[in-house]
Amino acid sequence: MKSIKFINDLIEKAEVTTKITIYFATPSYPEDYDKYEKNLTYTNLNPLSIKGYVREISPESLVWRQMGLQEMGAKEIICKEKYKDWFKKANKIVIDDTIILL
Numbered sequence: 001m002k003s004i005k006f007i008n009d010l011i012e013k014a015e016v017t018t019k020i021t022i023y024f025a026t027p028s029y030p031e032d033y034d035k036y037e038k039n040l041t042y043t044n045l046n047p048l049s050i051k052g053y054v055r056e057i058s059p060e061s062l063v064w065r066q067m068g069l070q071e072m073g074a075k076e077i078i079c080k081e082k083y084k085d086w087f088k089k090a091n092k093i094v095i096d097d098t099i100i101l102l
Contacts, residue, residue: 010053011079017051018096020077024048025091042091050086052079054095075100 011017025042033039057074075095077087087093093100 007078008080011051016053018054019049020052020054020079021047021049021094022083022086022090023092023094024086024089044091047094048086050079050083052077052083054078 023044025044027040027042030039030041055076057076062074077095
């Protein structure tokens with residue numbers, strides 16, 4: 001994907017960016033682990049912090065843009081492309097001391 005210089009400059013400015021903390025997890029298998037019940041326990045690893053531009057999406061916009069069927073709040077994050085896989089593999093995401101994903 002081709003990067004846009006204006007967006008990269010926007011992400012680097014401290015006035016408009018927000019600190020995003022991403023937690024990854026590792027599975028641990030307890031003694032009573034059953035592969036059919038899948039009763040794994042996940043342990044959070046040390047967090048990694050990135051900078052990104054965060055804005056809220058209105059509940060009505062979620063329905064009209066067909067991003068969701070329920071009218072509930074969501075956040076849109078613009079960051080560097082190399083962090084895309086981090087969001088897919090994250091166990092927990094914290095934006096300004098607010099837990100977004102568990």
